Amino acid sequence: MPFANYKFPEGILDHARKEEIIHRTTAMFVEYFGEGVRPYSMVLVEEVADGGWGRADETLTLEKMGLAPKSK
Template sequence: MPFVNIKIPQGALSRAQKAEIVHSITGLFVHYFGEAARPHTMVLIEEVGDGGYGRADEVFVVPDAYRARDSLT
């Protein structure tokens, strides 16, 4: 079973954007492994809260300008 785990900042993507990512990644696996991969492909999108990760010794907080506009995240 193909499995993809994506971690994104909480609130950065709308529900529609997450659905598009799931659809696109599933399509990618189907392209390489054939249609039989579709029902077994798992795409997990995990949202990480502000301050829950960092880079280069700096804790990351998503600026409001980069948050999803859709309230149905």
């Protein structure tokens, strides 16, 4: 079963954008593996709290990425 797991900072994607990611990823799986994988393809779009992830030993925040922090 093809599986993709995307993680994004919380609040930067709306429902339509998440749906687009799911559709485009599924289409990519179908392109590579054939139409038979469509019913078995899984795409998980997860939101991570601001500052709850990092890379290269650095905690990343929306501010560090040049994005506006989510208003509360």
